[in-house]
Each structure stands twice: as structure tokens, then as C-alpha cells.
Amino acid sequence: MPSGRPAAASPPSGPPPKLALKGIAKRFGSVAAVDGLSLELAAGEFVSLLGPSGCGKTTTLRMIAGFMPPDAGTVEVDGAVLSSPGACVPPERRGMSMIFQSYAVWPNMTVAENVAFGLKLRRTPADERARRVKEMLETVRLSALAGRYPAELSGGQQQRVALARAMIVQPAVLLLDEPLSNLDANLREEMRFEIRRLHEAFRTTTVYVTHDQAEAMVTSDRIAVMNGGRIEQLDSPEDLYSRPRTRFVAGFIGRTNFITGSAAGEQVAFPGFTVPRACLNGAAAGQASQLYSVRPQNLRLSAHPPPGGAAAARPGGAAAGGPGACAAPGRIVQRAYLGEHWDYLVRLDGAEEPLRVTALPQQRFDTGAAVWVEIDPAHLVPIA
Amino acid sequence: MALSAAYVVQRRLIPLARGLAFLCLAPIVIPGVVRAIGFFAAYTAPPLPLYGSPFILIFAFAARFLPIAYTNGNAALLSVHPELEEAVRILGGGRLTALRAVLAPLLKRSLLGGGVLVFILATHELSAAIFLYTANTRVMSVLLFDLSEEGNFERLASLGLILLALTLALVALGYKLAGRDFLVRRDASTRGG
Numbered sequence: 001m002p003s004g005r006p007a008a009a010s011p012p013s014g015p016p017p018k019l020a021l022k023g024i025a026k027r028f029g030s031v032a033a034v035d036g037l038s039l040e041l042a043a044g045e046f047v048s049l050l051g052p053s054g055c056g057k058t059t060t061l062r063m064i065a066g067f068m069p070p071d072a073g074t075v076e077v078d079g080a081v082l083s084s085p086g087a088c089v090p091p092e093r094r095g096m097s098m099i100f101q102s103y104a105v106w107p108n109m110t111v112a113e114n115v116a117f118g119l120k121l122r123r124t125p126a127d128e129r130a131r132r133v134k135e136m137l138e139t140v141r142l143s144a145l146a147g148r149y150p151a152e153l154s155g156g157q158q159q160r161v162a163l164a165r166a167m168i169v170q171p172a173v174l175l176l177d178e179p180l181s182n183l184d185a186n187l188r189e190e191m192r193f194e195i196r197r198l199h200e201a202f203r204t205t206t207v208y209v210t211h212d213q214a215e216a217m218v219t220s221d222r223i224a225v226m227n228g229g230r231i232e233q234l235d236s237p238e239d240l241y242s243r244p245r246t247r248f249v250a251g252f253i254g255r256t257n258f259i260t261g262s263a264a265g266e267q268v269a270f271p272g273f274t275v276p277r278a279c280l281n282g283a284a285a286g287q288a289s290q291l292y293s294v295r296p297q298n299l300r301l302s303a304h305p306p307p308g309g310a311a312a313a314r315p316g317g318a319a320a321g322g323p324g325a326c327a328a329p330g331r332i333v334q335r336a337y338l339g340e341h342w343d344y345l346v347r348l349d350g351a352e353e354p355l356r357v358t359a360l361p362q363q364r365f366d367t368g369a370a371v372w373v374e375i376d377p378a379h380l381v382p383i384a
Numbered sequence: 385m386a387l388s389a390a391y392v393v394q395r396r397l398i399p400l401a402r403g404l405a406f407l408c409l410a411p412i413v414i415p416g417v418v419r420a421i422g423f424f425a426a427y428t429a430p431p432l433p434l435y436g437s438p439f440i441l442i443f444a445f446a447a448r449f450l451p452i453a454y455t456n457g458n459a460a461l462l463s464v465h466p467e468l469e470e471a472v473r474i475l476g477g478g479r480l481t482a483l484r485a486v487l488a489p490l491l492k493r494s495l496l497g498g499g500v501l502v503f504i505l506a507t508h509e510l511s512a513a514i515f516l517y518t519a520n521t522r523v524m525s526v527l528l529f530d531l532s533e534e535g536n537f538e539r540l541a542s543l544g545l546i547l548l549a550l551t552l553a554l555v556a557l558g559y560k561l562a563g564r565d566f567l568v569r570r571d572a573s574t575r576g577g
Contacts, residue, residue: 104467
């Protein structure tokens with residue numbers, strides 16, 4: 001929850017943030033689409049709003065753009081209030097650019113006319129306009145298509161026209177609303193890198209809305225995971241993945257196992273294995289039980305018990321893993337071969353729920369085979 | 385007029401927009417004769433004595449064909465994604481710029497189609513005209529009706545032919561002016577990778 005996370009989320013103090021959302025809220029009927037959301041972007045920063053459909057991310061973006069007034073809170077750029085419940089600067093006077101889900105490339109204008117439109121509205125002299133359009137079309141690799149109409153272009157090309165059109169006016173803030181969701185998988189992957197490349201070229205402060213975690217990971221400096229109109233966690237892609245704070249974030253970003261540890265003296269008992277409390281993160285003394293997340297690729301499978309390994313911990317931390325690493329016996333319940341890796345479901349002896357474990361392609365185990373699962377307590381992440 | 389109504393309704397620019405939509409569609413449920421007599425009653429007396437002037441016919445025809453034009457305009461607007469307009473606005477253009485630069489060129493063709501349709505129907509309209517015309521404002525349909533009453537079929541046929549030729553010429557001219565349809569590919573084979 002945002003309220004529980006103060007300093008870490010805000011950029012270093014000094015100049016005011018480029019874009020600041022302060023407790024904005026929006027209700028549709030009885031549903032709170034956005035519920036007291038706060039977010040600050042430093043100049044040149046690329047932040048993604050990531051969440052499932054209906055989490056309020058597009059509503060948030062439309063409030064930033066000025067298409068929708070907030071019911072509460074303010075939207076500020078460079079310290080100036082643009083949106084508040086009473087007064088809203090209209091979108092056309094915000095100096096922002098937006099890229100839409102449908103591309104929204106104007107079908108009645110050629111590629112060059114589309115790109116030039118923003119400059120025309122700004123009354124840029126014709127010769128300068130022509131030069132900048134030419135440069136921009138080169139940047140997005142569309143020079144050869146300048147005279148074409150959008151209906152003659154592929155989806156990826158139309159999206160590049162939309163990017164060029166938005167970037168050429170050098171907006172204060174660039175907003176992207178699920179820009180890649182209408183493209184096929186290969187093109188989407190290519191365009192992710194294209195967007196990041198353009199960001200590195202222009203360093204525009206950017207808010208990117210997506211439900212695709214890979215898109216957010218590739219493009220963003222920081223990701224805000226949204227759920228139910230609020231930000232669950234705001235962190236760099238790496239921290240978000242390796243240190244999810246809530247069950248929702250852990251489950252939404254990548255795949256994971258949830259296991260509950262119960263404190264018993266100096267040990268914490270999990271279904272099927274036990275680790276010393278001293279080696280665990282976030283296992284405060286006196287806390288009875290705590291939920292942990294462990295990623296499938298952080299568990300290791302082996303056919304034999306590691307030397308000296310047992311269901312109990314090895315305080316010295318031998319062989320693989322850090323201090324307190326342990327191994328527990330179990331059986332393969334189910335498996336799937338995905339080419340790049342194996343997906344195993346392993347039920348530890350004494351546990352109800354099977355664990356999901358990712359293994360290298362050469363690690364073959366048959367269904368029903370007895371295996372040992374090595375667990376490093378450092379990869380057990382406490383979840384709120 | 386119908387298009388602006390449809391635009392206002394679809395973009396929810398004013399409260400009670402749905403009421404306006406109903407108002408635009410209502411005339412179609414009233415029989416032509418009833419509506420004509422209603423017009424006759426309303427506009428022969430002050431404050432707006434329009435009877436005898438061509439305006440009463442124009443008003444009656446506008447009311448009569450508003451539902452058709454409204455439905456046509458509404459359908460045309462639905463084919464234009466609102467994000468096309470929002471894209472204009474975020475780049476610094478107002479609503480009017482969006483209308484002029486994007487909406488108008490895209491809707492031109494279907495609006496003209498609607499206009500032609502309504503025009504053709506209006507040349508044939510008799511039920512309202514028969515009650516509202518005067519000696520000075522006899523429209524084609526009334527003239528044709530009178531000729532058939534008189535049994536003057538030769539003149540009736542020639543006039544009918546002129547009406548037909550005029551309508552066809554206007555339709556042809558309309559399509560020529562409308563230009564190409566931007567929502568359709570000009571040539572599929574020129575499509576880029």
C-alpha cells in the first residue's frame with residue numbers, strides 16, 4: 001500500500017518532480033476506479049503502470065492527459081496544478097503527447113502530414129517543420145513511406161507513425177496507453193525495444209500503461225503495480241521481481257510459489273522442510289506464521305540428497321546455496337517440457353500443496369520419481 | 385443539423401443528451417398527415433405565421449427527415465474512433481480543429497450519402513406537402529398529384545421524367561464530389577511490409 005511506503009518511492013529531493021499525482025481518485029457510479037493514487041516522476045523518467053484490466057491504470061492516464069477530471073487530488077507538472085476536482089486545464093493546453101491503443105493515426109492524412117500536424121498547430125515555420133519531420137521519420141525508420149496513407153501501412157508501421165507524431169512536438173510528458181496490445185507477438189517484442197530506444201534518444205518523461213509485465217520490464221525505469229485503483233508497489237523491475245511486497249505483486253509479476261512458515265523456537269517450519277529463523281528475511285520473533293514467496297527457478301532439483309543434506313537445515317551452509325540452505329525429499333507430481341526449460345510440480349513429503357520448480361532441459365525426471373528439492377532461505381521473500 | 389445532434393449525443397457533451405436523441409427520432413412515429421396538420425395548426429396563427437411562405441414546407445420536411453438523417457449521422461460517427469479526435473486535442477488542437485481536420489474529411493462521404501438519400505425522399509414527399517402548400521409554393525410532388533387528378537397524363541409523365549433525371553444527376557454529382565473513401569485501402573497491393 002502506498003501509505004506504508006514513504007521515502008523509497010519518491011525520487012531524491014531537490015527540483016520538483018516533473019509530473020506529480022497527489023492522491024487522485026475517480027469513481028464511476030459506486031465503483032472506485034482510482035482510489036487515492038500518488039506518484040511522482042523525475043524529469044526523463046520512464047514509469048509503467050502495470051496491472052490487470054480494470055485496475056484503474058487507463059483511467060489514471062486519462063486524468064493525467066486531462067480527458068477526465070479527478071474527483072479528488074491533483075495532477076501537477078513542474079509544480080503547477082493542471083487538474084483538480086474544480087478546474088482542469090484542457091488536454092490541448094497541457095503540452096503533453098499521448099499514444100493510443102488504437103494508434104489513432106489520422107486516415108485522411110499521409111504519414112508525413114500526420115507527423116507534421118503537431119508542429120503545424122504550434123505554427124512552426126514551414127522549412128523548420130519539413131526538416132524536423134524528415135529527421136523524425138528517419139529516427140522511426142519510416143522515410144520511405146512518408147507519402148503513404150495509413151490504410152496502406154501495417155500495424156507496426158502505424159504505431160511508429162503514432163510514436164513519431166507524439167515525439168516530434170517534444171512533449172513535457174509522453175503518455176502511452178497499451179500501445180502494443182493490438183500487435184502480434186513478434187512485432188510487440190520488437191516495438192518494446194523500439195520504445196526504449198526512442199526513450200533513450202529523447203529522454204521524455206513517460207508514463208506507460210500496460211497489462212503485459214514483459215513490456216513494462218523492458219521499457220521502464222520503475223514500475224507501479226496497480227490493483228483495485230491503488231499502487232501496490234513501486235520499484236525498479238529487478239526489485240519488483242526479486243522482492244515483491246504483497247501477494248498480488250508476487251503473483252502478478254512472473255510465477256511463484258506461496259508457502260506459509262510457522263515459527264517454532266529458533267526454527268521456522270514450512271510444509272516439508274525447516275530453516276533456522278536467523279537465515280530468513282522478515283521472520284520477526286514472536287510472529288506465529290508468515291507467508292513467503294519463492295520463485296520456481298530459485299528451487300533446485302537433484303536425484304540424490306546433497307552431501308550431509310537432510311530435511312533439517314545445515315547451519316554452516318554447505319554445498320549449494322547460502323547459509324541455512326536445506327534440501328527436502330519429495331516426488332514429481334506433474335511435468336511439462338517447454339523447450340527452454342522443464343516445469344515440474346513437486347510435492348514435498350509431508351506437504352499438501354505441490355511446489356512449482358523450473359529446471360534445465362537436461363534435468364529429466366519422470367512423473368512419480370523421488371527427488372530432492374534444494375531451498376535457499378535467501379530466496380524466501382516475506383509477503384504482506 | 386442531424387450530425388451535430390448525433391455528435392453532441394455520442395460525446396455526451398451536454399446533460400440530457402439521451403433526451404435529445406429521443407427528440408430527434410420521435411418524428412418518425414407520427415404519421416405524416418397528423419404531423420402536417422399539426423404544423424398547419426401551429427404556424428398559421430401568431431406568433432409565427434409561416435403559412436403561405438416556403439419556410440413552413442422547409443420546416444416540415446426537416447422534421448420529417450430528421451430521424452433518417454440523425455440515424456445516418458449517428459452511424460457515420462460510430463465509425464470514427466473517439467481516439468482520433470483525442471489525438472488532435474492532446475497535440476494542441478481544440479475540439480473545432482479536431483472536427484475540421486479529422487472528423488469532417490472522414491465523414492464527408494457518408495454524410496453526402498445521407499444527404500442524397502434524404503433529398504430523394506423529400507422530392508417524393510406528399511403527405512405533409514399536400515396540407516401545407518399554397519399557390520406559390522407548389523412542390524414537385526404536389527404538382528404531380530394535381531396533374532394526375534386532372535387526368536393530364538402526358539404532362540405528368542414528362543414532369544416525372546424531369547424529376548427522375550434531376551435526381552439521378554444530383555446523386556452522380558454527389559458521389560463525384562465526395563472523393564475517395566479514406567477508410568478503405570486505395571490499393572491492397574501497395575501495402576507495405
